[in-house]
Amino acid sequence: MKALLEAGFKGELYAVNPSGGEILGLEAYPNVKAIPDPLDYVIASIPAQSILQLLDDCAAKGVKAVHMFTAGFRETGTEEGRRLEAEIARKAKMYGIHIIGPNCIGVYSPKINMPYGMANVIGEVGPVAFISQSGGVGWRVVRAGVCRGITFSKGVSYGNGCDLDSVDYLEYFALDPETKIIGAYLEGVREGQRLVQLLQQVSPTKPVILWKGGRTEAGAAAAASHTGSLAASDAVWGAALKQAGAIKVDNVDELVDTILAFHHLPWLAGRNVALVSGLAAGGGGDSVSSADSCTSLGLNVPPFTVETRNQLKIIHPVPGTIFRNPLDLSGAGLSLQVLGQAIDLVGADPNVDMVIIQEFVDDIVGMWPQGAVEEINDIFVSFRQRESKPIVVVLPPGLAEPERIAVGKYLSAARIPVYPTLERAAKALANMNQYLARKS
């Protein structure tokens, strides 16, 4: 209630508490039936033993959807918990009420200023929808999304999913015109075959980035006690998802990283990457390792054309500079003009489908004149605005954290995806490319 009020929820809010009185300035009704107006949606944060009574009241009031924060059901592993959850499902079906949960955070909808659970964070409205069986993972996605410039249509955490399940939410987002990209975290699925069919239908128009928890024995045991899920093997999941055209990821960072690439970037024409390092200090080692990482993770690091290499030599004729891909600018003589021209040249190379820049902000702060950090990043933003080829910036942590965080925000606002490591950038782009290659 506090989070809804603080976020400026755009609908009417009613408080319910058997003791009456006031809650945060709102009159507390003794039960939902006592509320004078019609209700669209009920959020239940009450003990498990009162939940069946609440359903009866909601039915009497004509409520069509109930979100249950309440835990203490199937996930406890007890007979009592399982019985109670089955009874919720039975009653809900009988009454024609849909249940979100139990044991979940529920719906996030920035368009109507409905925050994600207790978090006082709304963020902008945008094309990404997420489906998360875990409330915590949903929050990781919203938080990282807001920090990194991802914008959401809607999101939902559904916990035990005793009525509406992942497949129902996926079906909704498949048809939702406000949603263009779908991210999902699942621990188990009741209707595996329907999920795969739906993924096959939705994937050609909307990328679905799917992370399945419980892919190891230890993880599956944790999933069983978290949301009462029984897991299929990782190999079975992997094969089914691939066949269905979904993008399989393995952890929350890869989920958000991949959503970020789809959210910010024009679609890739292929997997050929130009790597640029050494904006300040020498980037020779970074060049070697970034070439290794990109190649290992499924991208390709092609040679530049002879013309590009000749042009690079003309603009920056300094011994020790390596005019290959990866391009080690080794400070580019600390010239903004050389840097700008070099980025344009490698970006224009016909062998190149995307550009990844490795930017160590503390090196720039230490070696370039004051104000250069802003001017260097303006070069990338200008490229982003002028060119159709994706540009991505890797911003590793270092000795100048406030400056790095500021650069991250600036680039994110300009829809340049920012990653903390080259490996995470490369994996996200490889995931994007794999999806597009399968589609075409």
Place this chain on the structure above:
Amino acid sequence: MKALLEAGFKGELYAVNPSGGEILGLEAYPNVKAIPDPLDYVIASIPAQSILQLLDDCAAKGVKAVHMFTAGFRETGTEEGRRLEAEIARKAKMYGIHIIGPNCIGVYSPKINMPYGMANVIGEVGPVAFISQSGGVGWRVVRAGVCRGITFSKGVSYGNGCDLDSVDYLEYFALDPETKIIGAYLEGVREGQRLVQLLQQVSPTKPVILWKGGRTEAGAAAAASHTGSLAASDAVWGAALKQAGAIKVDNVDELVDTILAFHHLPWLAGRNVALVSGLAAGGGGDSVSSADSCTSLGLNVPPFTVETRNQLKIIHPVPGTIFRNPLDLSGAGLSLQVLGQAIDLVGADPNVDMVIIQEFVDDIVGMWPQGAVEEINDIFVSFRQRESKPIVVVLPPGLAEPERIAVGKYLSAARIPVYPTLERAAKALANMNQYLARKS
């Protein structure tokens, strides 16, 4: 020169420039022979074509070691560059002078306030030595090390290594009493067999964490133009390193992450990890994914003993809390006492060899009372000080970056290794465990 002066280098400094005059307040001698005092070490930042004359002068002056920043030799791929480099090596051998480089940053020695190249960062003296063929990678190691609480005995970047090579530096650090842990980044090795023999000798007493760049075709091509190195295949390297007892890592983050574990932690008794999440918001999904990641990366997530589970139930009898490993505290009722007892209980479990905590600082800031961030982290520091089992904290970035950075510094100062993701923590610990298991 500027960096040496600013860092307060503990020896005498002499400037050399053919034009004479002053450099940063020091008299500039026309050449090294004109310096009135004996010289231990010469740092050359002069054009490649003058380097042979410098060697002649150094020989006349009785200099025993020359560090060459100067580039433009074998790494250019030109006949002229190769010839000049061979001539340096020949002359140096003839004169009995040892060469560090060319094309490198040279020596880092915090004990004598010798900074790493131009970087104005010294840091504390400690047990870690690094050997880096790449100057930039050496800097990444120093920078990340200083940020994360790693302390160094000495370090060296040696570039083309025309005289002293990786094996010579490794031999030095093997015998150096100030060095207990060795990290290395190599692009190529001239004496592969000697390297493997040396690794076999040193590994039982000092862990050697070794990252080999150029493990893919694209990376090897970059290495050839960076330091003129010819690479062996990744499979050949991997097998040789494993046989020699070295710890193979694949990128700079994994190199620093693994050094960090050895630097901060008591040695592991085994690979059984207790995972703790949900310090503030629910950590159910984090539990599932951390169990998956740890298991996939070579750690084991064992069940707690019945006694531990019963004790956990007694201290925190709240429905929805999962008394398994991974332990999802789900806020632990926002009680410092419960949190402290829970950490002690899982740490004392005989099935557990180490504890990994997932801490989302912004969740704590958002949900706990003010001041709780400090008190929560005091619990981990107290555990670190009292207990011999390793404790590690994962601190992902989020909405409260200044607070997170402060926590990171606080934990690092208390020798608790901090990682930005669970996966990186797990990989570092798995690397450490693999080394110890091979040793025993």
